[in-house]
Amino acid sequence: MKTEVVIVGGGPSGLAVSACLSRFSIPNVILEREDCYGSLWKKRVYDRVKLHLAKEFCELPHMHHPRATHTFMSRDDFVRYLDDYVSHFGLRPLFGKSVESATFDSDSRMWAVSARDAATGEVEEHLSRFLVVATGENAEGILPSFRGLDGFTGEILHSCHFKSAARFAGKRVLVVGSGNSGMEIAFDLCNYGAQTSISVRGPFHVLTKEMVYMGMVMLNHVSVQIVDALVLLMCRFQFGDLSGFGIIRPSEGPFSLKAKTGRSPVIDVGTLGKIKRGEIKVMKEVAGVAGGEVRFTDGETRSFDAIIFATGYRSTAADWLQDDGGLLNEEGFPKRAFPDHWKGGNGLFFAGLSRRGLAGVAMDAKKIAEDIKTYQGGPSGRST
Template sequence: MADGEAGSGKVCVVGAGPAGMAIARALIAQEIDFDIFERHHDVGGLWDQTNPGSPVYDSAHFISSKTQSHYHDFPMPDHYPDYPSHRQILAYMRGFADAYGLRERIRFDVGVTSAVRDGDGWTVETSDGRTGRYAALICATGTNWSPAMPAYPGEFTGEMRHSHSYRSMSEFAGKRVLVIGAGNSGVDIACDAAQSAAHAAISMRRGYHFVPKHIFGTPSDEFAASGPHLPMWLTQKVFAALIQLLHGKPSRYGLQEPDHRLFETHPIMNTQLLHHLAHGDIEPKPDVERFEGRTVHFKDGTAEEFDLILCATGYTWVIPYLAAERFKWKGGRPDLYMNLFSREDRSLYALGYMETNGGAYKLFDEMADLIARTIAARRQGGTAAAAVDRLIREDSPDLSGGIQFVGSARHSTYVEISAYRKHMDNVRKRLGWPGLKDGVYDRLRATGADARAAA
């Protein structure tokens, strides 16, 4: 085979979390043979708290609603709440694996330790000591596994750790707790501390917009998806005004005012924090300036003593089994076409290495289908392969949706969900590929519609 040619050999998929299961079903639909390796003993990825390194805490729920977060042709059970718990999400994913017969395609308790580009394919070494040859590699191992810790002057002599190790609010009992970071995990954990710690505080380096999970009784993302669809500049103004009408300005709660417009950072889907701030259960603090023993000095000149600091400061994106130079990186993120395709290597793909302002899991099926169809086209060769290769090599879409995202590493490859969906549709039209229609996966169902009833 020529360099980068997929040929007729097997595909190696790494990871059986949400992304890995989506790509497995798509490959089956395209009749592409593959092996999928999962280092844990079951499917579910980070949503399985027993999976070593899982960052999921007891109070974790989806921040996108069930109607915007499910696999295609496989809705979440009707009895699920608007925002399912991590236990329900895990049960749903396992029901999905059962429904489509994915378990027998997965090699559990086997991780990939090394994937090396070797001539016309990949040499893959696994944790059970085996080596295999594959025509293509799909990385689907996710991003929230390598905690990023902040660095501040001085030394904190109390307990300080990353939030990925946090599980239960009982860990806060009797302690003075500071949560650093205001992402969705940070505000969730701060709300846990408000209910169980002797004293709770949250430190934010900037102000944020806090989006309610319901608008007029409807999940916010469902409300946005149902329209009306306004120009982004007007959507930002209308939603910002609506949020301010509902909750007032953040400064009313002692928080910094946002230095950016709504949607220019990843949305914070939590208004419980505002509730606890309004009741004095959480103390708002600005960014940390330095540590001195158990005393934390803040940039507003105040200082307080704490017993425990939890850093909800995000994750470093790593693909440990792959040499870093195999992907180009931008701001600590792999710089891929459509967040899926290597522009340099026709046998290298990724799924799940993206962030967006909506339910990414519902996109996974569309994205997985694009990967599977691309592999099939490259195997076919001729004009189909040439069209795919030209698109991946030359197309440079603007996926911002007109939003000027803040200049942080996290947002270097961020996409606006409506713009991403629109461009996926354009790609399909240009290549003559159909979209996913209801019932397209019916022939693959292994155990029928009752499978998800167990969720």
Template sequence: MGGTDAVVAGAGPAGLATAAMLKRAGLSTTILERSDAVGSSWRARYDGLRLNTIRWSSSLPGYRMERKYGRWPTRDEWVGYLERYADRHGLDVRFGTELRRVERSGEGWRLQTSNGSLDAGFAVVAIGHDHDPKIPQWSGLDSFTGELMHAASYRNPAPFAGKDVLIVGPGNTGSELAYKILRGGAGRVRASMRGAPNVIKREVLGLPLYALVGIANNRAPVAVSDFGGRLLQRAVFGDLSKYGVPRAPMGVATSIRDRRVAPLFDDGFVDALKRGEIQILPVIERFDGPDVVLAGGERIQPDVVIACTGYDHGLEPIVGHLGVLDDQGSPRVRDGKDDPRTPGLRFTGYSPRLAGQLCMFKYEARRIARAARRDLA
């Protein structure tokens, strides 16, 4: 496959932004993408999805999103923007090429792919944190006679009309799916919750309050962000413990920093909970034929179980041997910053933020481009 100044793995928003800034810095740059189109993970998201980040803060460097998309762009509008972004910057994307392993090669890197190897002086991994859907290995799962699916397979609420649906993990995705399925005519919607989430309202009195506060809090001390987040949650939602949602054990900023768990962005879920239309249940203990057995022994028989249980980053086989991952399989050094153990290898797109990740990609991309230009000079 030859060689190039820089290689970026992943043609999602983080990878596209980084490649554009590397090219602007005068470096020959190649993007490796395992699918056949840019933004492939976004294309696979469910119908009706809108960004949780404001349009103007979501734009990638060098090309603003059009105002016609409004405050919260849809999935299709976002995908169209990514396509135009790649075209506008003339990015070299090698589709159908999956990164499989990164190795040291002299002062640079050798990237083993599904189509051979590629040498580069600088390498960036941006394959995304939602890489491989993950379903817990519950006891008795093989005996379950109902339908089990991961949230990654959900497209729209139509197949669930009239059905008894159990959502497992009502975090950001789970809460939104629960509400959409409820509105789509499901017979019953319940949610099994393991941990208490921080809850943020998408809009308050027509204002994107969480987004504005989140952007401001990117530079605020963690304790200040935690305190402000608790005040805001209490003022907007009141006490949710009476509805089965206890107070989160840690503040929103601490949760993002220590657990890399973003808050639940509410867009109707909490109101449905308060009206009794969605019920919170204990965690799943095991499966037993048609039954889902909950902690405490209660048995229920949902028609469908939707696991909103997250994703594996898929980084272990690629860079695990380099000692750059923590015990959760995430990069130890993120945000496009330098890891002294692996100079010239950077990761971008792996840090959740209160204001959302998209607004940070421009900064990470520029940081990486500056470092690459300096290192390869």
């Protein structure tokens, strides 16, 4: 099959790129390994998840959220938005297409993308002048390696497979990782009666969603240093000094840190209150595992029935993308820093790999479509 652009991934990033290209009447095809688009949102996120950013910061290109939608959307709200987006732009992803390799041919100046069909088992080849990697930041969960983990006698689970805390009621559960997923899962576990602990590795910021909203609006008018100072002052009034509870704030402000590293602050959903009341125990970093016991770096040892790893994700693009010119790091993310992360050489692009949420997805999609429109005469001579 031959087309102008092959897009690998049918999540929000791939859909956004396809919509932007379609507005320019540029032929494109989306290859999606799952049996639906937006599979992360439709099949993998846990039941109680909500978007932590206000809806105006969570829009895909050329389509606003309905006015009646709550400012902070539920998972179901966002799935409905994706359904409307696909319908509005007439997007037709090809499902069950697992990409195994993508190679650039310097003679023909074409990309050859090999994808295995889930139904038939046959490998199809798609040829295109441009290739967009849109497989998402959360393609594969990362499980850290701890001494003795393979001999743990309880249940081991990555957060990507966590759906509900109901089945952990009454169990001793350790959540490893104190990002948004880890803190929210710990909150959910505690609500369902699990004896919950959370392992914290390093410093992190905790804000409310209202603080984040205010900060993002203010960034349009004042410097990030002023925004950080104001938000941190609000945090001191709202939460007080958290160091006595095992939570240390970074020396750099939350919005400065986000701009430099892409690392988001934790949005408190009520977890801090449970930590302060002693309902959730904060533990140090895991040092090792022996049977059903976990040892921490401060020497404390506790027994657990389950460990849930909220330890992040990796992109799988590096597993199948050939001739990327060394643009991807070991986690499958572009080595180029934002805002130059989206563009490679030879007609290669990356969408949704900037660690800047759905606003970053929209930005990438627009830039990619504009660039392909400009260079439709051929990818030769493009910067690498």
